[in-house]
Amino acid sequence: GGGRIIGEVCHFIDTATYLTGDSLPQSVFAKSISSGRADSVDRDSVSITIEYSDGSVATILYIAVGSKSLPKEEIQVFSNGRTAILKNFVELELWSGSGKPKMEKGAGKGHAEEVRAFLQSLKSQGEAPIPFDSMCATTLVTFAIRESLATGEVIKFS
Numbered sequence: 001g002g003g004r005i006i007g008e009v010c011h012f013i014d015t016a017t018y019l020t021g022d023s024l025p026q027s028v029f030a031k032s033i034s035s036g037r038a039d040s041v042d043r044d045s046v047s048i049t050i051e052y053s054d055g056s057v058a059t060i061l062y063i064a065v066g067s068k069s070l071p072k073e074e075i076q077v078f079s080n081g082r083t084a085i086l087k088n089f090v091e092l093e094l095w096s097g098s099g100k101p102k103m104e105k106g107a108g109k110g111h112a113e114e115v116r117a118f119l120q121s122l123k124s125q126g127e128a129p130i131p132f133d134s135m136c137a138t139t140l141v142t143f144a145i146r147e148s149l150a151t152g153e154v155i156k157f158s
Helices: 001-017 113-124 130-151
Strands: 025-032 044-050 057-062 074-079 081-089 091-095 102-106
Touching: 001 044, 001 057, 001 074, 001 130, 025 130, 044 130
Parallel strands: none
Antiparallel strands: 025 044, 044 057, 074 081, 081 091, 091 102
């Protein structure tokens, strides 16, 4: 249960948090994007803004009614005159001052590596691959997104 926000958007929140160096979320605001279509649930298309304690801002557009010819998942990161664009978690464009991107391709989305890292942390009784605070923060943000959608308010964390 919980729909796409709790079941799918959580992965983008995890990624954004990782890219901030595991900075914790300070606030979240979400707004449904109405499709105007009877066969589409408006909560399946949302705009989400998350502010982090280090000053980073993540904007997640989860769109369920876009063109199927575009990459299903795309992440863009901007910092210090550089841009990284990750498409479907397998194709990476790295842009800097040269104007021509450096392209890299991966073999998959990292599921096998994720399971391997988790199992290794259990065997070695070492640190979990994802910090516990980060996992809790992601869960709280998904609940806050639903609250923000219901109230139209910015939800702040203390």
